[in-house]
Amino acid sequence: MGGDPGQELFLSYAREVARQSDIVEVGIPFSDPIADGPSIQASGVRSLLSGTRVRRVIDWCSELSGSTPVVVMCYYNTIHRMGEEAFASSLVDAGVSGLIVPDLPLEEGSSLRRICARMSVDNILLASPSTGQERARRIASSTRGFLYVVSRYGTTGEGTSLPVQAVELVRSYRQISTLPVAVGFGISSPAHVSTLAAAGADGVVVGSAIVSRIGAGQTPGEVGKFVASLRGSTLRAAAIS
């Protein structure tokens, strides 16, 4: 999460996570993150209390994007406030590769998708366990970069066991998607990662497990080591910072 655990410390954590990941996802904190559970909410609160501004997070992205591809995660009001066109072009200027907007479903996102396509920023869409087949196909054909499969019903957050439907979801999305399939929500252990890799996942997205470690006061090195342990050798791993 951009700006967590503070304006000075953020980049040292982000660089460490990026070093261990194929893609680093940088969150822009929002006051009302309805798709997020307690860990990422707390991370956003820490960030906002330290005075994080949207422009600053995008500047940090440009510091990271030289060495690791960067994907930005933010709520739609952040984009709406700046204007879709201006926001997308600020991402381009920062060398950002992709954009995930958890509260912008297929129907509301057509103009942002057009703008992102024109500017060569991948607008990554989410599919969920509640998504029906016909809709899943439309999402799979509209997403760019990769398809983000939400592993379970609920908000983001660490889970002790992998949701039962996750493996089945990966298999079915693997079949309909021509792009890589990455799985997120509740993934926090090397065992989760290898199970999903075996089911055909091309990547995993890990957020809460990382920011909760930052919140608990682990050093950048310790957090980096955790990301490396998740990654193992089985697959390309994406990670949130």
Place this chain on the structure above:
Amino acid sequence: MVKGRFGEFGGRYVPETLVPALQELESAYKRLSRDAEFKSTLRHYNTHFGGRPTPLYHAQRLTEHAGGARIYLKREDLVHGGAHKFNNVMGQALLAKMMGKRRVIAETGAGQHGVATAIAGAALGLDTEVYMGRKDTERQRLNLIRMELLGAKVHPVDSGSRTLKDAINEALRDWVANVRDTYYLLGSAVGPHPYPTIVRDFQSIIGREIRSQILAAEGRLPDLIVACVGGGSNAIGAFAPFIKNTEVGLLGAQAGGLGIESGRHSAPLLAGEAGVLHGARSMLLQDSDGQVLETTSISAGLDYPSVGPQHSYLKAAGRARYIAVTDAHAMEGFKLLSRLEGIIPALESAHAVYAAVEEARKMPADSIVVVNLSGRGDKDVETASAYMEGRR
């Protein structure tokens, strides 16, 4: 007009997990709202359980005090539960039941929607859980107790500003996790499509009754209808049946808190800009980064940074007017109605009472103002007495 949109406002900005549930709700509502059995069941509950129709009462002494237009009160404070919230809740609870959902969740600010949901949950045998900001559980303690007595489980919310906005966030998170067996019974004309439409439709019984009652009493439509606007459900219910009658003025009273110029208020229609919160594009109090601002109001039910999208549209289209009424002026309305008419209004409704008196004062004696008295003030007596003591 695009489906689910009111001009530029409205829409469905939610996580993908909720989209299929909203589509299911939309089609169930479409089907059931035309279903004869559904309509007659709802009418039965409204009449024999809710106490509808509510009176339209000529407030003689308030009229004399204002010295202008004749003022009528639409007595939604007399509905079962003590506020207009019942109208929407009963409709949606029946919808939930007919959709086969056993568990109902709701958010509440002042507690009136939570109480109404607990009432309907008890009457229909649904498991009811209510999210309520910690700050609101403290300032509306009476309603917290009522909900628990009615068998609802109340979850105090400690995130953010610990008020209505945060209660909605938490209810949405619960819904994302439990969407398969849970019905989210949203309490105001806000949120993603189809909620603003559903809530407006169920609340429109207020305006339909006003129409027939004022025609019976005065032989013509009113010149002005006044209602308080937080999320804006009582107002849209009173306004909607008159939107096409352009000779009827529509006035919404937003919570001015400590004054618009102080920056501490809850009046997005006066001081906000378009933004997206809780699934809808509407006017929103936000900073230059789009972070939602904290709001201030003496009334928990109006303490909300956004507003129902149809109100944003009515304002943009110039069909309705919106003003801000400060805490101090709302307290004046509160005392005035209590002493002149023997009716203690909810602090939310007191904003509308004050606005109506000020408007009526400027209007000729043969004109007619209707105030939607959306709720009764029992829940507010502690807040009001603390406020008055602080002033002395």
